Amino acid sequence: VxxxxxxxxxxxxxxxxxIAVAKAMRLHLVVLPTVAAAALGRLLPHTPVxxxxxxxxxxxxxxxxxxxxxxxxxxxxxxFASSRARLAARRSGPLRTAYIFLATxxxxxxxxxxxxxHQVILARNTLFLIGLALLATAWLPASIAWTPTVVVTSTIxxxxxxxxxxxxxxxxxxxxxxNNVAQIITAITASAGFGAFIKWGPNPLTRMPEQ
Amino acid sequence: xxxxGIRRSIxxxxxxxxxGICLLPILSGHPWRHEVFWALFSYQRVTILVAxxxxxxxGYEGYRWSxxxxxxxxxxxxxxxxxxxxxxxxxxxxxxxxGFAVVVAGIAVRHGAPVSLDWEALSSLATSCAAIxxxxxxxxxxxxxxxxxxxxxxxxxxxxxxxxxxxxxxYEKATRLGGAGSSLLGLRISTAVTxxxxxxxxxxxxxxxxxxxRARAQSExxxxxxxRVLLSAGFVLGVLVLANAPGQIFERRxxxxxxxxxxxxxxxxxxxxxxxxxxxxKYGALTATMERADLPAPHGFSQDPTDLSRVTFEPPGVxxxxxxxxxxxxxxxxxxxxxxxxxxxxxxxxVELGTWLAIGQGRRAPKSSNVTVDDLRSAIAELRTCTT
Numbered sequence: 017v018x019x020x021x022x023x024x025x026x027x028x029x030x031x032x033x034x035i036a037v038a039k040a041m042r043l044h045l046v047v048l049p050t051v052a053a054a055a056l057g058r059l060l061p062h063t064p065v066x067x068x069x070x071x072x073x074x075x076x077x078x079x080x081x082x083x084x085x086x087x088x089x090x091x092x093x094x095x096f097a098s099s100r101a102r103l104a105a106r107r108s109g110p111l112r113t114a115y116i117f118l119a120t121x122x123x124x125x126x127x128x129x130x131x132x133x134h135q136v137i138l139a140r141n142t143l144f145l146i147g148l149a150l151l152a153t154a155w156l157p158a159s160i161a162w163t164p165t166v167v168v169t170s171t172i173x174x175x176x177x178x179x180x181x182x183x184x185x186x187x188x189x190x191x192x193x194x195n196n197v198a199q200i201i202t203a204i205t206a207s208a209g210f211g212a213f214i215k216w217g218p219n220p221l222t223r224m225p226e227q
Numbered sequence: 228x229x230x231x232g233i234r235r236s237i238x239x240x241x242x243x244x245x246x247g248i249c250l251l252p253i254l255s256g257h258p259w260r261h262e263v264f265w266a267l268f269s270y271q272r273v274t275i276l277v278a279x280x281x282x283x284x285x286g287y288e289g290y291r292w293s294x295x296x297x298x299x300x301x302x303x304x305x306x307x308x309x310x311x312x313x314x315x316x317x318x319x320x321x322x323x324x325x326g327f328a329v330v331v332a333g334i335a336v337r338h339g340a341p342v343s344l345d346w347e348a349l350s351s352l353a354t355s356c357a358a359i360x361x362x363x364x365x366x367x368x369x370x371x372x373x374x375x376x377x378x379x380x381x382x383x384x385x386x387x388x389x390x391x392x393x394x395x396x397x398y399e400k401a402t403r404l405g406g407a408g409s410s411l412l413g414l415r416i417s418t419a420v421t422x423x424x425x426x427x428x429x430x431x432x433x434x435x436x437x438x439x440x441r442a443r444a445q446s447e448x449x450x451x452x453x454x455r456v457l458l459s460a461g462f463v464l465g466v467l468v469l470a471n472a473p474g475q476i477f478e479r480r481x482x483x484x485x486x487x488x489x490x491x492x493x494x495x496x497x498x499x500x501x502x503x504x505x506x507x508x509k510y511g512a513l514t515a516t517m518e519r520a521d522l523p524a525p526h527g528f529s530q531d532p533t534d535l536s537r538v539t540f541e542p543p544g545v546x547x548x549x550x551x552x553x554x555x556x557x558x559x560x561x562x563x564x565x566x567x568x569x570x571x572x573x574x575x576x577x578v579e580l581g582t583w584l585a586i587g588q589g590r591r592a593p594k595s596s597n598v599t600v601d602d603l604r605s606a607i608a609e610l611r612t613c614t615t
Binding site: 073077159170 | 237240241244248251255272275276279280283284287291376377379380381383384387391392395
């Protein structure tokens, strides 16, 4: 029986395992850049971060938030369908947890922080992006299946504003809740995406054998 | 070998995507067609979108090649290998991006924009390329170290998110790599900003590539410490230069103009020569309206903002909007740098003269104002005294 009370152990005996754990976790990769960033912050002239701007940003960025879970769909689907995942004792735990966490976070944010019109827009955009992601999973090789969701969303958000709060007519992801064109585009993309995915499943083309 | 690597890179699959992105600013009208620098700078607005794709592609390439890490470690040139792999995926993006830049410059030149070897245009293109390389390398290193295909979308979205956060947080000196809504004649990006950006993005990309080279099996070669130290110093220097650069991204300088015509005399940059007739007709009509009523009228208009003897103007705005043209014409009667039309009398004088000019051009119904020529004379006298 080992005596594990701290009184009988030296200071080194307590510190050494901590260092070993820190090393194993590669904490120096986190600590060193943090120290460097802090030192750099001291050297640089004081740059006040304009929080107001971030508030304004939050007011306009929400329509494209569903991009985050949608862009991960092709990888997640492939991961769940892989032979490795089928044979594993626990099925893709961390990935699935992270994914469900993200989706829940966005859903909760949408439910509690935005008025009803926003919820409709968020639901519409989520449906569109999931459809697009499934379409990409079915048709595109694994290596580039993420591009449609990311590129379409980021392009529309970057170039789609005439002015703050006033989108171009073609920027369907930014349109108000009662915009028919956006709803038609969403309906077509979503049904095509779900249909293609149910019929063909993930595209087998990949430039990488399963590891 | 390099050609084979470039051909096999998954970046080849994203060429249509990048080409589509680069085509967008060309499809959305060409107000920039008279200036090479303006054309290229507004085209460069797509830099961030190309960088997003480059980061994702880099991420997948890093993941793909990471499974061959053991064989790569046996290569006699192993230190250089990750750097080469990064070039494979980067080459496509840069070729497409620069290819469309040439198209944009070609459109400007075809419309008569003067071609001198534009250092400002070339250096800002180089900054864009460095930023794309930085995004690509970041993605590659993340994929190489984390060995997951999910790095691709995450790297792409992280690039976009960090751009948005930095751009809206007041770090424009680092992030505003392109995009201009009006003429850039007489402006150029300040040297400190260009040098800082090139150092941050260029040295940052190279540093990441060198760090990735370290992630290999046990090696007899020492890690490339001097390179890392040098590149880190370059990166930090770049950040310091950017942080201490003067507030404005652009520096003002003189505009080269050719003067010609009389009643009124027009001084235009060579790129706007094709607009001379149109501008002469528009300003001529206003001048004639003033002269018919025997009121003082400006004798000349110039694109050079440092020209104090003539009324200065920016062509696309005054050509598209008749009200902007009249407002610009009225700068002859007061100093726009000093006069802010504070008092009611000044504002009344401004409105009276502006409305009368608009009636003269058929922009307003003749009954909308009943000022006399004497009223206009006193309005002009009022505006001339306006200095605050």
